[in-house]
Amino acid sequence: MREPGFWHRPWSGLSLLLAPLGALYGLVAGMRLQRKGFDAGIPVLCVGNYHVGGAGKTPAVLALASLLRGLGETPVVLSRGYGGRLRGPIKVDPARHAAIDVGDEPLMLARTVPVVVARDRIAGVALARSLAASVILMDDGFQNPAIAKDAALIVIDGDRGLGNGRVLPAGPLRAPLAAQLDRTDALIVVGDGAKAGAVADAIAARGKPVLAAHLQADDASVASLRGKRVLAFAGIGDPARFFRTLRAGGIEVVRERAFADHHRFSKTEIEALIAEAKAGALTLVTTEKDLARLRVGGGRLPCWAEHILPFAVTLEFANTVQLRKFISERLFKAREKKFRTARA
Template sequence: MIEWLWYRRSWINWLFAPLALLFALLTTARRGLYRAGWIRSYRAPVPVIVVGNITVGGNGKTPVVLWLVDLLTKAGYRPGVVSRGYGGKAPHYPYLLHSAATAAEAGDEPVLIYQRCGCPVAVAPKRASAVQLLVEQCGVDVIICDDGLQHYALQRDIELAVMDGERRLGNGWLMPMGPLRETPSRLRQVMAVICNGGQARPDEIKMSLQPAPLRNVRTNHVAIITGAVDALAGIGYPPRFFNSLLQQGYALNQQVAYADHQQFNAGELQQRFALRPLIMTEKDAVKCRDFALENWWYLPVTAQLPDKFATRLLAQLKELRHGTGL
């Protein structure tokens, strides 16, 4: 219900106005204290790139992180990724991912990033400790902070804000009246606003998601699936995934949405999705691999961004490294 209200303006929204005002005062004061140095923040010895957004819900940050890792690796850097590890409970923090790390320990998105890229990934509620671990133990020379735009305890050199091009800023109000974590003016302070789908504005960077062939959740083998299928999505905005499958010509029998980062019940999924092939997101697949049925598949996607933007980002990063003597 609350998410339904966030993307329209109604008299009901105004019931939450006092809470939205309190939220605005607290977030503004918190950021001001960090900027004034009254609350200490951590400065990493290597450049830090933050990928985030100012709205609640899935905007496409993880594909941007994957794109950055690939871009930086090809340019000769040794990138590492830090994340809060939302949805996971690690045995200790900071937690360095390894081949046997699970989504229950590290969160689904960090596991996805590690399995796809193979770069060092560390999670911790205090991102600074994860950064220190990657620099000291893994020798990374640039940090990518996944979903850290509002994590002001970690200083950053480059900020990238990802926006859902279809939903954009919703009704334009702060939580809980609307979906905004910060006011729209915050977007003027980032290096770039990346528009995921929809119609990008002249001052935004257009991003599209390129689907790859389906892969089996259990074996990772590639296959082509025909006929009726079921679809599952436990992400911030499931309709985007379902629509992408429809656009690719899949005939969807069931379209089942779960909460973002939800831990699945193996028995419930096996019973619900036993009759037809099931297609899910890659983020969901990392949570289902141990109990997946043979006809369960996931759809990898790759972010496509302009070459000019990649060149601009690498040039700015080169200036940063030169300034720090790296």
């Protein structure tokens, strides 16, 4: 979906008109947050957002998977598989599945870490454990009470913030902010923007860590585009962030084309973008997630999309020691709690 502009305007007549629906949605969502979830039997770390749309959650999942492996853990990502047709539970296989099967984010993640897609998250837990997972890393699902979380790490974009701060459909929030803050164990602030300041202060006041991070362009991606003029396109939650990241990497972005989050590109759309780039002597570039949606079975690109270049990024934390300490302590506490419960 493409976010309505009034979500990011503090005083909007349409937002005020939808406020009663937002209050009702927020009441139900807040009640769901209080439900006790299923104990997975192994630690569960959830990476989520307070709002719909992008904030850098997928790079955060990849960064945490790498950190967990460095701690000697065997993480398996659990995802609902948004946008995919398979209900699961199923282990994502990039050599066999396409985005239409399992969703773009799981397909992208599965190139680095084992991923289980399951609409029924409890069934997904069972499959993850059968894959010898020592830790389940939930990609989204913060507002879903099905699985008990041992730590909830929330990602917020410092430049984007939380829009008008209202609950769907009056604003972008998935549940009342206060209820979400109370269940947050750590906040990951991506970028140097000031729009996350109030939320960061609220989390810090609760004695929870606020972790600063930034998106770092992949060296090989930068090298492949150095000296070239590009036409950049993206169908993610916040395309503007992608365009900013390109420019921060020293890439000359001549034209931008933004699409709705998880947009399914047609052959006609891609051919039009290719023609526009060719007419302007531009190189066509997009995100890894967008390119994942263009891949067909076997992980290959169709011939009409072969000349599109992906621009890879990683999430770099300002204080990796703080992050490692937080994760290690949470894992220890989770296992200690599960051990005591098993003996009771």
